[in-house]
Amino acid sequence: PEEIETRWQARWAAQPELYAAxxxxxxxxxxxxxxxxxxxxxxxxxxxxRNYAIGDALARYMWMQGxxxxxxxxxxxxxxxxxxxAIKNNTPPRQWTQKNIAAMKQQMNRLGLSYDWARxxxxxxxxxxxxxxxxxxxxxxxxxxxxxxSKVNWCPECQTVLANEQVINGYxxxxxxxLVEQRELEQWFxxxxxxxxxxxxxxxxxxxxxxxxxxxxxxxxGRSEGATVAFTIEGRSDLVKVFxxxxxxxxxxxxxxxxxxxxxxxxxxxxNPELATQVAALITEQEHxxxxxxxxxxxxxxVFTGNYAINPFTQERVPVWAANYVLLDYGTGAIMSVPAxxxxxxxxxxxxGIAIKxxxxxxxxxEAQPLPFTSEDGVLVDSGEWTGMSCTEAQQKMTAFAKQKxxxxxxxxxxxxxxxxxxxxxxxxxxxxxxxxRDGIVPVPDDHLPVLLPQNVEIxxxxxxxxxxxxxxxxxVCPKCGGPAxxxxxxxxxxxxxxxxxxxxxxxxxxxxxFDTTAVAYWFPIDQYIGGVEHAILHLIYSRFWTKVxxxxxxxxxxxxxxxxxxxxxxxxxxxxxxxSKGNVVSPDEMIARYGxxxxxxxxxxxxxxxxxxxxxxxxxxxxxxxxxxxxxxVMRHAEMARASSGAMGAVPAEATALxxxxxxxxxxxxxxxxxxxxxxxxxxxxxxxxxELTAADASIAEGRIPPPVVANVLESLVLMLAPFAPHxxxxxxxxxxxxxxxxxxxxxxxxxxLACEDETEVPVQINGKLRALIRVEVDISREALEAAAxxxxxxxxxxxxxTVVKVIVVPGKLINFVVR
RNA sequence: GCCCGGAUGGCGAAAUCGGCAGACGCAGCGGACUUAAAAUCCGCGGGCCCGAAAGGGCUGUGGGGGUUCAAGUCCCCCUCCGGGCACCA
Numbered sequence: 001p002e003e004i005e006t007r008w009q010a011r012w013a014a015q016p017e018l019y020a021a022x023x024x025x026x027x028x029x030x031x032x033x034x035x036x037x038x039x040x041x042x043x044x045x046x047x048x049x050r051n052y053a054i055g056d057a058l059a060r061y062m063w064m065q066g067x068x069x070x071x072x073x074x075x076x077x078x079x080x081x082x083x084x085x086a087i088k089n090n091t092p093p094r095q096w097t098q099k100n101i102a103a104m105k106q107q108m109n110r111l112g113l114s115y116d117w118a119r120x121x122x123x124x125x126x127x128x129x130x131x132x133x134x135x136x137x138x139x140x141x142x143x144x145x146x147x148x149x150s151k152v153n154w155c156p157e158c159q160t161v162l163a164n165e166q167v168i169n170g171y172x173x174x175x176x177x178x179l180v181e182q183r184e185l186e187q188w189f190x191x192x193x194x195x196x197x198x199x200x201x202x203x204x205x206x207x208x209x210x211x212x213x214x215x216x217x218x219x220x221x222g223r224s225e226g227a228t229v230a231f232t233i234e235g236r237s238d239l240v241k242v243f244x245x246x247x248x249x250x251x252x253x254x255x256x257x258x259x260x261x262x263x264x265x266x267x268x269x270x271x272n273p274e275l276a277t278q279v280a281a282l283i284t285e286q287e288h289x290x291x292x293x294x295x296x297x298x299x300x301x302x303v304f305t306g307n308y309a310i311n312p313f314t315q316e317r318v319p320v321w322a323a324n325y326v327l328l329d330y331g332t333g334a335i336m337s338v339p340a341x342x343x344x345x346x347x348x349x350x351x352x353g354i355a356i357k358x359x360x361x362x363x364x365x366x367e368a369q370p371l372p373f374t375s376e377d378g379v380l381v382d383s384g385e386w387t388g389m390s391c392t393e394a395q396q397k398m399t400a401f402a403k404q405k406x407x408x409x410x411x412x413x414x415x416x417x418x419x420x421x422x423x424x425x426x427x428x429x430x431x432x433x434x435x436x437x438r439d440g441i442v443p444v445p446d447d448h449l450p451v452l453l454p455q456n457v458e459i460x461x462x463x464x465x466x467x468x469x470x471x472x473x474x475x476x477v478c479p480k481c482g483g484p485a486x487x488x489x490x491x492x493x494x495x496x497x498x499x500x501x502x503x504x505x506x507x508x509x510x511x512x513x514x515f516d517t518t519a520v521a522y523w524f525p526i527d528q529y530i531g532g533v534e535h536a537i538l539h540l541i542y543s544r545f546w547t548k549v550x551x552x553x554x555x556x557x558x559x560x561x562x563x564x565x566x567x568x569x570x571x572x573x574x575x576x577x578x579x580x581s582k583g584n585v586v587s588p589d590e591m592i593a594r595y596g597x598x599x600x601x602x603x604x605x606x607x608x609x610x611x612x613x614x615x616x617x618x619x620x621x622x623x624x625x626x627x628x629x630x631x632x633x634x635v636m637r638h639a640e641m642a643r644a645s646s647g648a649m650g651a652v653p654a655e656a657t658a659l660x661x662x663x664x665x666x667x668x669x670x671x672x673x674x675x676x677x678x679x680x681x682x683x684x685x686x687x688x689x690x691x692x693e694l695t696a697a698d699a700s701i702a703e704g705r706i707p708p709p710v711v712a713n714v715l716e717s718l719v720l721m722l723a724p725f726a727p728h729x730x731x732x733x734x735x736x737x738x739x740x741x742x743x744x745x746x747x748x749x750x751x752x753x754x755l756a757c758e759d760e761t762e763v764p765v766q767i768n769g770k771l772r773a774l775i776r777v778e779v780d781i782s783r784e785a786l787e788a789a790a791x792x793x794x795x796x797x798x799x800x801x802x803x804t805v806v807k808v809i810v811v812p813g814k815l816i817n818f819v820v821r
Numbered sequence: 822g823c824c825c826g827g828a829u830g831g832c833g834a835a836a837u838c839g840g841c842a843g844a845c846g847c848a849g850c851g852g853a854c855u856u857a858a859a860a861u862c863c864g865c866g867g868g869c870c871c872g873a874a875a876g877g878g879c880u881g882u883g884g885g886g887g888u889u890c891a892a893g894u895c896c897c898c899c900u901c902c903g904g905g906c907a908c909c910a
Contacts, residue, residue, distance in 0.1 A: 212825055212905080219824075219906050226910080244910060257910090289908095298908070325908040335910045343822095344908065415909060533904085606846075607833055612826095613903085615833060619847050626861095627846080633861090672837090682835065685845035692845090695862095764841040769891045771841055809890050815840045819890045 001596025001625070005728040009109055018742060019114045021070040024522035028068035032523045033059045034502055034562075036531030036539070037074045037121070041081065042100035044107045046571040046578055046604070046616060047532065049588050053601040054568060054610050054680075055530045056113045057724035061674050063114075064723065064748040070523055071114055072505040074121030075101050078129075078428045078494045080158055080174065086427075086459050093427045094455070097124055107588065111597045112727050114744070119508040123497035124427070128504065130450030131514035132496050133432040135546075137443050138553055140433075144191045145421075147441065151329075152420055154183040160424045161187060166538070182287070188431055188490070189418040192541075195548050196221055196414040202544065208564035210611075213536040220537050222415025227399045228332060229408040231256060231309035233264070234317065240264055240309055243331030243413055246341065246376075247402070248394035250313050251383040252359035253336040254349065256320045257302060259328035260286065264320075268305045278303040282324040289324075300325045300348050311336075312407040313398070314384070323348070331413050339372065346372040359383050360391060419542065421493045426457050426466040428491030436478035436485040445479050451487070465489040498539055499546035502526060502561065520556050529562035536567070566678070569613040571604075578616070586616055598726035599625035605680040605725060627688055628729055631722065634694060635715055635733045638701060643738035645712035656706045662693040663714050664756035667749050670721055680725070687721055694718070712737070717749040765790045766817040772799045783810045790816045 012018060022028065035055040038048055059071040075097075082093035089096070101122065108115065121128060139145035153162040155172040166173040167180050192199075200221045203214045226245035233240060240256060258265050260282040269276035282301060289298035302323035309320050318336075325344065326335055339349035339356040349356050360378040362369050376391045386394050402408025422431065430451040432444035444451055454473050457466050467473050467489040478485035500514070506523045507516035531539075547561045570577050573584040591600040603624040608614040635642075652660050666686045673683040694714065700706050715737055723730040723743045734743045758779055763786065765773040773795040777786060787810055790796050796818075803820040810816050 215825060216905055222906090222909065224909065242910080246910080300908075323908095325910095327909070330909050332910095337910090342910075344910080413909080536905085609834090612834095617833065617847070620833065623846050623848095630861095677837070679835090679837090681833090682845080685835075688845055762841080766840085766891075769840095769889095774841070807890060809840090811840060815891085817840080817890055 001598060001628075001728070002593070004732045005110075005112065005597050008728045008731050009112060012112070013109065016117060018744060019071065019116050020118060021072075021116055022068045024519060026068040028066055030070070030523060030527075031062045031067040032070045032526045033062065033528045034070075034072070034505075034526050034530065036529070036535060037076050037498065037501060038104065039079060039081070040075045040077055040097055040100040040104055042103050044104055044111075044588050046586055046588060049111065049600060050571055050604040050610070050614060051530060051532070051568055052108070052111065052113050053604045054566070054678075055528075056111075056601070056727075057605065057680065058528060058530075058674070059114050060724040060727060060744060061748065063744050064720070064746060066747065070119075070505065071116055072119040072121070072508075073108065073113070073115040073117070074119075074501055074505065075104075075123060076494065076498050076501070077101065077122050077124035078491075078497055080160075080425060080427070082427045083425065083459050092455065093459070094124065110592055111588070111601060114727070119505045121501050121504045121508055123494075123501060126450045126452055127511065128501075129429040129453075129497070131500075131504070132429040132492055133444070133449050133451055134446065134514060135500070135549075136432055136492070136496075137446065137449075139190060139549065140443050142552075144194065144549060145188060146191065147186060147188050149184065149186050150189075150420075151182050152185050152187055153180045154185075155180055158425075161185065161420060161422055185422075187420050187422040188433075188488075189420050190545075192419045192545050193414060193416055195545050196223070196416045197412075198548060199416075199541065199544055202560055206560060206565070209562075210533075210565060210567050213533065213540065213565060213567060216536045217541060220416060220541065224413045224415075226411055226413065227395075227402065227408055228411045229312065229336070229402055231312060231318070231336070233320070234308040234310060236307075238264065240320070240334050241332045242334045242336045243411060244336055246338065246391075246395075247398045247408075248376075248380060248383075248386070248389075248391045249338040249341045249359055250311065250336065250398065251380075251386070252338045252340045252357045253311055253318055254339060254355040254357055255318050255337045256309050257323040257326050257335050257337050257345075257348070258320065259326040259333040260322045260324060261328045262322070262326075262333045264334075265305065265322045268307060268320075272306070275303065275305060279322050282322055285324045298324060300344070300351070302348065302352060304352075312402070312405070319354070321352075329417070330415070341372055341374055343372055343374060357382070363390070419493075419545075421496060422490040423493055424465040424489075425491055426453075426459055428494060429453075429496065430467070431488040431490055431492055433488040434476055434478060434485040435488070436481060436483060438483055439478055439480045439485075442478055442480050442485065448479070453491075465491070467491070495538060495542050499542045500550065502529075502543075503550070503556070514555075517555055524556065524558045525560055526562040526564075528564045528566060530566045530568065532570070533567035540565070566611070568610050569608065571616055572613050573616045586618070591618075591621060595621050595625040596628075596728070598729050599628055602628070602684060602725045606684040607681065609677075609679045609681055611678075624684075627691070628726055630695075631691055631718070632729060632733065634691070634698070635719065636736060638711055638715060639733075639736045639738075641701075641708045642712040642715045645709045648709060649713040650707060650709040652710060653705070653707065655700055656697075656710050659693055659697050659706065659714060660710065660755055661758065662690055663717055664751045664753075666690040666721065667717060667751035668753075668756050671748070671751065674724075684725060687718070687725075690718060719743070720746060720749050761813060763790075763813065764815050765793065765796050766815065767796070767799050767820060769817060772796060779813050781812060783812055786810055786812060786816055790818075 033055055035051050059069050062069045077097050082097050085096045086093045136145055153167045155162050155178055157172060157175040157178040170179055172178045172180055200223055203217055224245055226243055227247045228241045228243050230239040230241050260279045265279055269279050302321045305320045305322060307320045308317040311318055337345040339345045340358040341360055359380060359382050360373060361381045362378050378391050380386050380389050380394050399410050430453055432451045434442045436442050454470055459466050474487050474489060476485045476487045503515045503520055506519035510516055543561050550556050551559060576582045576584060578585050599621055603621040606624055607620050669686045670683045673679055697706060701711050719730050719733045731743050760776055761779050762774045762776055764771050765775060773793050775789055775793050777789050787808055805818050805820050807819040
C-alpha cells in the first residue's frame with residue numbers, strides 16, 4: 001500500500017484541479033459536503049479519521065454521480081492550547097499553530113482525502129479574523145453586541161471567562177477537574193436571546209438533522225410559557241414580579257420565594273443585620289453547591305424576611321422568603337410557592353411549616369388527592385370566581401384578567417442566555433472597540449480593520465488579558481474626537497471563528513467582504529454536514545444564530561446553515577473513548593504505516609454503522625487490509641483481459657449469470673446505501689461478497705468460460721465501487737485495467753434491475769411456524785404452484801402425515817406455513 | 822427525576838415492510854501448499870442432546886407477559902449500559 005498510495009498522492013498533489021469545485025456556472029448540480037474543521041493540535045486522532053473517511057467517501061461518490069462537489073477543509077486555529085504551548089516551549093502561538101497545521105495537513109494528504117485546498121481557511125490569520133471584527137461591528141450597530149457588567153463563569157485554569165455552554169456540571173469544558181468560579185466583570189455579549197424563538201422554530205424544519213441533536217437544542221433553548229404576576233409589598237412602594245407557568249394555582253400561593261441575591265432581599269437585609277447574615281449564608285450555600293457540581297442536589301433552605309406581599313388575585317397576605325433554590329438569572333428571580341401543586345414547594349412548605357392549600361382537584365372526582373397534586377388535568381376549587389374552570393381555561397382567563405387589571409401579563413421565558421464572547425486571552429480575535437474618556441465606547445471604523453493581534457507578546461498565566469500589558473496596543477486615538485482612547489484588550493471566544501467559517505470556503509480569498517454573496521447563494525445551504533455529536537449545542541447553536549444574523553444583514557438568503565447533519569459515533573477502544581488519559585490511543589500514522597490509508601479508512605467505515613460508536617480492533621484493520629490485497633491480486637491477474645475489452649458486457653452465458661447478477665445486486669445495494677441509510681459497513685460487506693463470487697468464478701474466467709467483456713465489465717464496476725472507500729487502490733487498478741480517465745470523474749456504475757433479479761429462490765416451508773424444509777422454486781411462482789411444490793416435498797409429506805391442515809399461509813416467493821393439528 | 826439511544830455467537834456486527842436469526846469480517850479449529858514457518862488457498866463453525874456418519878430433535882436475539890399462522894422486529898411491564906438535560910418556577 002505504501003508504494004501505491006504515496007505514488008497516487010504525489011499525482012493528486014500535482015493536479016489540484018481534480019478536487020477543485022467548479023464555479024457556479026457549472027452545468028452540474030451542486031453538492032456541498034463538509035466535515036467539521038479541526039483544532040490544529042498537531043496530531044489527527046481516530047475520531048478525525050472516521051469523520052473524514054465518511055465525508056470523503058460521500059464527496060467522491062457525489063463526484064462520480066455527476067455533481068459539482070465542494071469539499072473544503074480548514075483550521076479552527078485560535079485557542080488556549082497554543083498559549084499553553086507557548087509558555088511551555090517558548091514558541092510564539094502563531095508558529096506553534098502553523099507547524100501543527102502543516103503536520104496535520106500532511107496527515108490528511110497521507111490519508112488521500114479529496115480536499116479543495118485552494119479554499120483552505122485558517123481562522124487565526126488576519127484575512128479571516130478581520131471579518132469576525134467586521135461582523136462584530138455590524139452586530140454592535142444593531143444592538144446585537146453589547147457590553148454589560150455581569151456575573152460570569154471564570155475558569156482559574158484557563159484564566160478566562162467561559163460561556164454558559166462551556167461549563168459542564170460546574171466544571172470547565174477544557175479542564176474536567178477544574179471548578180468554574182463566578183466573577184463580576186464587564187463583558188461583551190451577543191444577543192442570542194433575540195433569536196431564541198426562531199432558533200427553536202427552525203428545529204422543526206431541520207428534519208434531516210438527528211432527532212437527538214434537535215432535542216438537545218430544544219432543551220438548551222428551554223422555552224417556557226407562563227405569566228408574570230406582580231405582588232405588592234406591604235409597607236413599601238415597590239413590587240415583586242414572579243414568573244409562573246401555573247397562574248391557575250395562584251389561590252394556593254402561600255409564600256413568595258426570592259433568590260437570595262434579589263434586589264428586594266438586599267433591601268430587606270440592609271435594614272436587618274440578622275437577616276443579612278442569614279441571606280449571606282444562603283448565597284454561600286448556592287456557591288458551594290455550584291462548586292460541588294451538584295446544583296440540583298442542594299438541600300433547600302430559606303429564611304423568612306419578616307415581610308409580607310399581597311396576592312393581587314386574593315388580596316391575601318403571603319410571607320416573603322429568601323430561598324437558596326431560587327435562581328436570580330431565570331425568570332424574574334422570584335416565585336410564588338404553591339405547596340399543594342408543586343413537588344418542590346410542597347417539600348419546602350412541609351419543612352418550614354408554611355400553609356398548604358389545595359386549589360386544584362382531579363377532573364371527575366370529588367375525592368381528595370394525595371398532595372402535591374401536580375397534574376394540569378384538573379379543575380379549580382376554592383379559587384373565587386375561577387372555581388370550576390379547567391386548569392388550561394383558567395390559565396388563559398386569569399392571565400387575561402391580570403393583564404386587564406395591570407398587574408400581570410403572559411410571558412415566555414427562555415433558558416438560553418446571551419452569549420458572552422469576551423475572553424481575557426491573547427490568542428484570539430481582538431474585539432474592535434475603543435474606550436474614549438469623552439465619547440465612551442467607540443467602535444473601530446471599518447477602514448481601520450483588521451485590528452491586528454500583536455506578534456511579540458509575553459504570555460503568562462497570571463490572569464487578565466496579555467494584550468493589556470502592551471502600551472502600543474492599548475493606546476489608540478479616538479476616531480470620533482481624535483483624543484486618546486484605550487483599546488479593548490479582550491479577545492473573542494473561539495466559537496465565533498467556527499460560527500461562519502463554512503461561508504468563507506465559498507470565496508476564501510475575498511479581501512473585500514467576508515464572502516462573495518453570489519457564491520454563497522449558489523452553494524448554501526450545506527448539503528451534508530458531518531461531525532461529532534459533542535458539538536450538538538455549542539457550535540451548532542452559535543452557527544445557526546450567526547446564519548440568522550447574516551440573513552438579517554442581507555448577506556445571505558438561507559435561514560439555516562446546513563440542510564442535513566450527520567453525527568458520527570465515537571471511536572472506542574477497550575470499552576472507553578480513546579484518550580491520552582486512558583492510554584488507549586491508536587495513532588493513525590501507525591495504522592497507515594502498517595496497513596495503508598485505504599485499509600485504515602475502509603476499516604473505520606466497515607467496523608460499525610457510522611452513527612454508532614466504533615470499537616477499534618486492530619485485527620479488523622488487518623482483515624480489511626487482507627481483503628484489499630485479495631482484490632489487488634485478483635484484478636492484476638485478470639488485468640490483461642480487462643485491458644483488451646471495452647467494458648461493454650455483451651452476451652452473458654449461463655455460467656456467468658450468477659456473477660453478473662451478484663454484480664448488479666452489489667451496485668444496487670451500494671447506490672441505495674449512499675442515498676439512504678449510510679450503512680457503509682454493509683456496503684463494504686457487499687463488495688466483499690462480490691469478491692467472493694469472483695473468487696469462486698476464478699477458474700471459469702481463467703479457462704475462458706466467462707467471456708472477457710463480462711470479466712472486464714465486472715472488474716471495472718468493482719474498481720469503481722471501491723473508489724469512495726479505497727481511492728488509492730481504486731485509482732491504481734483503474735489504470736492497470738487500461739482506463740485513462742480519473743476514477744473520480746468516471747460515472748458511477750448503473751445497475752439493471754432485470755439483471756439483479758434472481759430467477760430461482762429457496763423458500764422456507766414451515767409447519768406450525770417451525771422450519772421443516774427448503775424448496776427451490778421460480779421467484780415468480782404462483783401461490784397454488786408454491787403450495788403444490790411444498791406438499792410434493794418428501795420432508796413436508798413426512799411432517800404432515802397423520803395431521804390435519806387447518807390453514808395454509810402462502811407468501812409468494814417468501815415463505816409457506818402449514819398450520820396443523 | 823425527565824428526554825433520547827442501545828443490549829443479537831468467543832469479538833465487531835447483519836437482518837430496510839412482522840416471514841430461513843447470525844450476512845460480511847475478526848479470532849478459533851481442520852485441511853492443502855512448504856523441509857518448516859509466514860503468506861496464500863479450501864473447508865467447518867450459536868448452544869444442548871441423539872447418531873459412527875449422513876442426518877435429526879430441542880433450544881436460542883437482556884428478563885417477564887401479550888398480539889399473530891409467524892416476533893430480534895409490534896404492544897405492556899421490568900433490568901442493565903451509554904448520552905443529554907436537571908432546584909428552570
